[in-house]
Amino acid sequence: MSETNNxxxxxxxxxxxxxxxxxxxxxxxxxxxxxREGAKVVVNDIGASVSGEGNDAGPAQAVVNEIKDLGGEAVANTDSVSDATSAGRIVQTALDAFGRIDVIVNNAGILRDRFFHKMSLDEWDAVIKVHLYGAFHVSRAAAPHFKEQTSGNYIHMTSTSGLIGNFGQANYAAAKMGVAALSKSIALDMQKFNVRSNCISPFAWSRMIGSIPTDTPEEQARVERIKQMTPAKIAPLAVALASDASVQTNGQIFGVRNNEIFLFSQPRPIRSVHRGEGWTPQSVASHALPAMQASYFDLDRSGDVFSWDPV
Structure with missing residues (x-):
């Protein structure tokens, strides 16, 4: 079927x-x-827990079966993104099954939350390897093919934990801020080959629903609104970015929160001070820092910035 129902x-x-x-x-x-929109899909998943333990081919194959039931084409892959060699096999799966590769969606991730002063090296390393190294490894494996065919598209998942901040997620936040910078660098380096790279910061809080109080009618209503932020809400933007209809969109960071789509700012200078004779540590402390203090950013968390309930 080459067209949608409408x-x-x-x-x-x-x-x-x-x-x-x-x-x-x-x-x-x-x-x-x-x-559903006509792509042939490599469904990659190692079948691990949220924290990265375990391995199960079932989840990837189950999604492949769903796609085939829709009349689509898909193959499963269970290689890890955190290793360069296995990440290469993910891309090779696309080449072997379908003869080419057009779009990479770097979505794989794990969580090992811990306050920074308690975070272990293993907790830091595991999250960085899956999110940041994983995005690099899979993107790098596809890059020669994108360059050769002078087309390609990367879509990376970042997070407001990195873009804004959050408690107990130094590993995840550092990785996700790194993913945003990686995406921008890919966009700059590969635009001459007609290759694009963008980020999505998704809000899909279904795992958090159970911890939100529901003692009052107001709290119950709020939970019902938050339940609307399902993973499916992210997909339309991802498909649009993967399509040729978004050819002018490159190096951007978007957010999706229920039925809202955001374009995020990227760091730019907002204030400067100058002394013709140059600076000393003393003049920095007495002049530069006080002059800029009114423009300092608060120690916001994601929830402080996105303080309204989804609608």
Whole structure:
């Protein structure tokens, strides 16, 4: 079937898309949406727990089966993104199954939350390897093919934990801020080959619902609104970014929060001070810092900035 039900041509018809971490959650919904819009999909997932333990081929194959039930084409892959060699096999799976690669969605991730002063080296290392190294490894494996065919598209998942801040997530925040910088660098380096790279910061808090108080009617109503922020809400933006309709969109950072789509700012100078004779430590302390203090940023967390409930 080459068209959607309303006879509009499908947005990613014939494109070959790799979605990492696609055995559930956001990745699964992106994989399904890509397939509905005509893509051939490599569903990558090692089948690990949220913290990265374990290995199970079932989740990836289950999503492949869902796609095939929709009449789409998909193959499963269970290689880890955290190692360069295995990440290369993810891309090779697309080449072997479908003969090309057009889109990489770097979605795979784990969480090992801990306050910074208690965080172990293993907790730091594991999260950085999956999120930041994983995005690099899979992107790098696809890069020669994108360069050769003078087309390609990267979509990376970042987070407001990195872009804004959050408690107990130094490993995750550092990785996700790094992913945003990686995406921008890829966009700069590969634009001459007609390759694009963008980020999505997704809000999909289904795992948090159980911890939110529901003692009052107001709290119950709030939880019901938050429940609307399902992983499926992220997929439309991902598909649009993967399509040729977004050809002018490169090096950007978006957010999706239920039915809202945001464009995030990127760091730029907002204030400066100058002394013709140069600075000393003393004049920095007495002049530069006080002059700029009114423009300092608060120690915000993501929840402080996104303080309204989704609608």
């Amino acid at each position: 006879n509009i041509p499908r947005m990613v018809e014939g494109k070959v898309v790799v979605v990492t971490g696609a055995g559930g959650g956001i990745g699964r919904d992106i994989a399904l949406a890509m397939a």
